[in-house]
Amino acid sequence: MHLKWMRKLYRFMTPYVSKNPRAAYLNCKDLDLGRNDGGKTSYAKASVWGRKYFLNNFERLARVKARVDPGNYFWNEQSIPPLFA
Numbered sequence: 001m002h003l004k005w006m007r008k009l010y011r012f013m014t015p016y017v018s019k020n021p022r023a024a025y026l027n028c029k030d031l032d033l034g035r036n037d038g039g040k041t042s043y044a045k046a047s048v049w050g051r052k053y054f055l056n057n058f059e060r061l062a063r064v065k066a067r068v069d070p071g072n073y074f075w076n077e078q079s080i081p082p083l084f085a
Helices: 002-016 043-068
Strands: none
16 A cells, blocks of 8 residues: 555656656665565676666675675665675
């Protein structure tokens, strides 16, 4: 019910958004962009939303994630997956 209402609001507000908005805002998860499957999502799949949140920093952040949290213990619906070289 709430999701349907939010999508309707999103469509209604679209004409009033600035001409050059960021694709996504980190502290406002938009699960319509994609979601992490229990922390098992591939780098390629996560790139769909990751590049919208982190722009050109996404690959670098995924490499850092591989060094700091290689087991992907810390994850959420749209977290950065580890990218191993």
